[in-house]
Structures are given as structure tokens and as C-alpha cells.
Amino acid sequence: MAAAKRRGAEALVLERIGRVDDRRVLSGIIFINRNGLRWQGAPSEYGPPKTLYNRWKRWSELGVFARIFEGLAAGAPEPGTIMIDATYLKAHRTASSLGKKGGRGRLIGRTKGGMNTKLHAVTDGEGRPLRLFMTAGQVSDYTGARAMLRDLPPAKWLLGDRGYDADWFREGLQDKGLRVCIPGRKGRKSPVRYDRRRYKRRNRIEIMFGRLKDWRRVATRYDRCPKVFLSAIALAATVLFWL
Template identity: 75%
Template sequence: MAKRSPFFPKSHGRPRVDDRRVLSGIIFINRNGLRWRDAPEAYGPHKTLYSRWKRWSEKGIFAQMMVGLAVEHGEEKTVMIDATYLKAHRTATSMAANGGRGRLIGRTKGGMNTKLHAICDSQGRPLSLFVTAGQVSDYIGARALLSSIPNVDWLLGDRGYDADWFRDALKDKGIRACIPGRKQRKTTVKYDKRRYKRRNRIEIMFGRLKDWRRVAKRYDRCPKVFLSAIALAATVIYWL
């Protein structure tokens, strides 16, 4: 709570209900993917949990919390970039115009999905997160996360990030790219294969985030609320 409290909005008027109890209930619901009405009585009224979650998510409090704690990562050598699919539940896609467009939900071979793009440090701790519709290219996520890449020596990525503009942008920032070339390239791209093997840490990070039911299966219609669920899971798992 000492690490989190600087990111809480100020209370106006009547004092807020106990932050520790309410946040504990929010974490319990997100981790287990339960309905808000199924929250144990120890966490107080479920309407209080839901209203706090909805209000702070729309303000971006949980995302700001993760970014603020991740600033002290201390990484100087290597970061990694990758993306993963998160399945959307029918409650998130129902009653949406154009099949969920605007909610960052797209149709892929695996069904209706949202795509999570992330940058993590050499220890596999997430530094920046970005969500798009499932059918969106990795290049879109790379372009959005480019400005948040810290000043390091190396960036590891898979073939999905093999683009000349991305390599040039990393070179301008003084970062060396460890990205294998696509098979369509006429000239072979050399990369450090031994260093590339460390990229499994970002895959492990995605797996740990998906242990939280509300992250592995998207129930929220609002993209900002869903991103808050991912940021909350990342904060609890890696930054506290």
C-alpha cells in the first residue's frame, strides 16, 4: 500500500472506504474472473468494489500505477518486445456495432480476440503495455511502443518485428536489434542467436499474466477497463 498510495486520487468530501479492503476485493475478483456480486462479504458490498474499479479504470489509475512503479526498473542492457492474443468473451462482443469494432476486438483464426503488445526488461518484468484488435499487425504495436523503449543496448524481438523502419528507429536511439529476418528477405539478416534465446522470458511473462482469469478471458467491453485489469495483474505480480 505504501508503493500504491501515491497514485491514488485525492478524496473529496466524505472519506473513502478503506482502500486496502477495496483493492484486495478488486484483486480477488480479477484474479479469479468472478462476477462482482460473488465477492466474499469480507471485502464489503460488491457495489462498492465495482464502482471503485469502474471509476479508477476510466481515469487510468491502475495503468498509471504500473507505469509509475516500472519507471524504477533500472534496466540498462536488454529489453524485449512481443505480442499475444487474449480471447474475448461473448459479453465483451455482444451488442457491438461492426462486430466489436471500437472496442479493440477483432476476428482471427482463433475467434474474437484482443491483442496485447508489451515491452519487458531482461528479467521479464513488463514496462509498457498496449492493446489493439486481434487482427492488427505487430508493426502497429511496435510503432506505438517505440517512444517508451528505454535507453538500453539491445532489443530482442521475433520475426514479426523485422522491418527496415523499425530497425532504423532503434538505430537512431542507439539500440542494437536482435531480430531474425523474415524468410521473404533476399539477404540473410545476422543476429545473435545465443542472446535471442533469452526472449523466452517475455513469453513466461505473458503466461503469468494469463493466470489471472480476467486477463486470459476478456469480459470487459471497454478497452480502458480491460487494460486496467492487465496493468493491475502486472503490478501485483511483478512490481510489489
């Protein structure tokens, strides 16, 4: 009963003051995510903080930001080279406390660096992200590689570091018609030949991760819900690389 009265009061207020423009709210959401502020810290020009937070949560749960990123990335020209790698994103204590029961959980794991989440990504030859996948921090890079192998964009070459040196992964890439440029692990009995000159271009995916981490809300995870946190990453990737 109380909740119904509250919703009715909020609807009445919105009717009187009018709905805040979505573009204005989106600018506020970008401002908060880029600077890692509390929602109460948003300048008044972007609208009420509660409005910013409510639409951020609603749009994130609906997958709006992920669909925008996927749509823009899918419209890019077919890349000649793609790259794969992963990075750690630190989880703040507000995100890692009170673990969720059941389901996939919050995708937060414990490593030597503390509580974190691992972001797996596939980019084009210029370092622009094409695919994103998230796991708990302690999960192997092979898990991300296996998940993204089925949906790799068409290309001629794939570049990766020696963390992706696995026979099943190389065979899967070759079945897709991709030429592999991945150095062999040090423990291999027989060395693996790869194009060293082409491999030097792999630093572009490292630069991409660095630019994503310039957004404070990406570098440090405050969101408990993994879908909301992935929305923050997708929003940052869209603004930085596809707009």
C-alpha cells in the same frame, strides 16, 4: 428526479455504515480479477459487491491502475536489454457483442481463433513489463511496434522475433542507439545476422505473458470498455512483477 433520490439514499447509507476502506476494496478487486469471478461472488470480507464494482469502474476510468503500473515500471533500474512481443487475449461474447459506434471501438477483432484483443508489450531483460499497448486482434504486430517505438526505454539491446523484421523498425531502433537482435523473415533475399545465444533469452517475455494469463480476467476479456480491460492488465502486471 429518481436518480437524485437514489444518490441521496446511497449517501445516507454510507454515512450510517461508514466508507469501506480503500485497501480492503483493492484486495477485493484483486481477488475478483485474479479468479475471474462475478462481482457478486466476492467474499463479504471485502465489502459490498456494488462498492467493489463502483470503485473498480471509477478508478479504471480515471486511469489509476495504469498510472501505478507506469510509475513503478519507470522507477526500475535502466535495463541493458529490452524485449518486444505480442499475444492474443480471448474476448468473451459479453465483451464483443453490441459494438460501440464511433471512436476507436472496443479494440476487439476477429481472427482464425475467434474474437480477441492483442496485447503488445515491452519488457526488461528479466521479463518484467515496462510498456503495454492494446489493439484489436487482427492488427499487425508492426502497428504495436510503431506505437511503442517512440517511447522505448533506454537500453543497449532489443530482442524480438521475426514478426518484427522490418527495415523501418530496425532503422528506428538504430537511431535510438539500440543494437538489434531480431532474426530475419524466411522470405528475405539476404539473410540477417543476429546473436543466437542472446536471442534464447527471449523466452522470458513469453513466460511473462503466461503469468499474466493466469489471471482469469486477463486471459478472457469480459469488459467491453478497452480502458477498463487495460486496467485489469496493468493491475495484474503490477501485482505480479512490481510489488
